Amino acid sequence: MDWKLPRQGACRCGQVTIEVRAAPMLTMACHCTGCQKMSASAFSLSVAIPTQGFAVTRGEPVVGGLHGPDVHHYFCPHCMTWMFTKPEGMDWFVNVRTTMLEGAADFAPFLETYVSEKLPFAQTGAQRSFEGFPALEDYEGLMAAFRQSVE
Secondary structure, three states: OOOOOOEEEEOOOOOOEEEEOOOOOEEEEEOOHHHHHHHOOOOEEEEEEEHHHEEEEEOOOEEEOOOOOOEEEEEOOOOOOEEEEEEOOOOOEEEEEHHHEOOHHHOOOOEEEOHHHOOOOOOOOOOEEOOOOOOHHHHHHHHHHHHHHHO
């Protein structure tokens, strides 16, 4: 698939901009109640981008949402748009909120997580579903299946 890279993105007000320079490793929807509350929606959408293929090109995002040691959610300090997430100890990728990117429709979710907390009316069209998060050892196979699904 032609991912049309590099691809630009921005928060709602445009004060923080980002750029994706690498093909996605995986696309996801998360149904956990935390994502529901932070996105004010039935689920959050994200695309895993290799860290070296992601850059903040303008502005200084701030940590919001959870402030613990496990995961850092980054927001625009002005409009408070949730833009991306960096899980602690997994510095090889950045989870970019799909809707921050131009052409967000190109990033349909391949997998969905936390279907155990899914609202009954929420549908994503994802090919794979998990009650929680997949086991860490499953991600390599999931990324290979994702690559195969988009070729």
